[in-house]
Amino acid sequence: MPIEKQQEPDYFNRLRRYRLVVRPAAEMAEILIEEKRKFSREYQLEGEISAPLVVLTEFLAKDEMEETIIRWLQRITGEHRSFAITLNNFGGCPAHSVFLRILDHEPLRDLARQLQPIDQYVRRNDCPPVRFMVQPYLPIAENLTGTLYDRVIGDYSRRDFHGSFEVTELMLVRASDDGGSSVRRAVLRLQPGHQLQN
Numbered sequence: 001m002p003i004e005k006q007q008e009p010d011y012f013n014r015l016r017r018y019r020l021v022v023r024p025a026a027e028m029a030e031i032l033i034e035e036k037r038k039f040s041r042e043y044q045l046e047g048e049i050s051a052p053l054v055v056l057t058e059f060l061a062k063d064e065m066e067e068t069i070i071r072w073l074q075r076i077t078g079e080h081r082s083f084a085i086t087l088n089n090f091g092g093c094p095a096h097s098v099f100l101r102i103l104d105h106e107p108l109r110d111l112a113r114q115l116q117p118i119d120q121y122v123r124r125n126d127c128p129p130v131r132f133m134v135q136p137y138l139p140i141a142e143n144l145t146g147t148l149y150d151r152v153i154g155d156y157s158r159r160d161f162h163g164s165f166e167v168t169e170l171m172l173v174r175a176s177d178d179g180g181s182s183v184r185r186a187v188l189r190l191q192p193g194h195q196l197q198n
Contacts, residue, residue, distance in 0.1 A: 016062070020057040022171075024085075035140055036141070054138050056132070077111075081190060087138060088161070095144070095149050096144050098140045108136050170187075173185060
């Protein structure tokens with residue numbers, strides 16, 4: 001759900017939209033891209049297949065705040081240990097998205113708690129509060145019409161999917177000026193420490 005505009009439009013034209021995301025490891029990313037392609041083929045959807053990402057936070061900030069935000073994020077993530085994400089079966093956001101469920105949200109919530117200084121910083125600079133995803137997920141298809149969603153969700157709710165990947169880094173991305181794709185602004189490495197169990 002996008003951040004709502006609560007002030008005059010000119011104010012928001014001066015702000016940039018940022019997301020802090022998890023990008024699955026290469027092997028799992030390939031599996032997930034193929035799952036997205038399969039969805040597109042099955043339901044005759046056209047368009048580019050987006051990279052598989054899990055959004056942790058979303059916020060608006062001024063250009064001049066970016067460098068400070070990246071330094072804060074590097075400090076926070078540099079002390080956070082790597083962790084595993086386990087994907088388990090499909091779910092949906094009624095009328096618009098099909099996604100893979102994340103089995104254990106606690107490592108992501110723990111990380112979100114450590115990101116509170118970013119929220120305080122953007123608020124102090126007259127920007128809307130950071131939006132922390134309460135139950136992050138990995139989208140397979142987004143922006144579906146209600147009719148298409150109704151058609152696919154029954155099928156996908158019966159399908160099985162299980163996979164895990166190690167989260168060793170996060171990525172800060174900023175929406176491009178045209179509002180289309182996102183531009184990577186920083187890669188934030190986590191401390192080694194967690195080993196993915198096979």
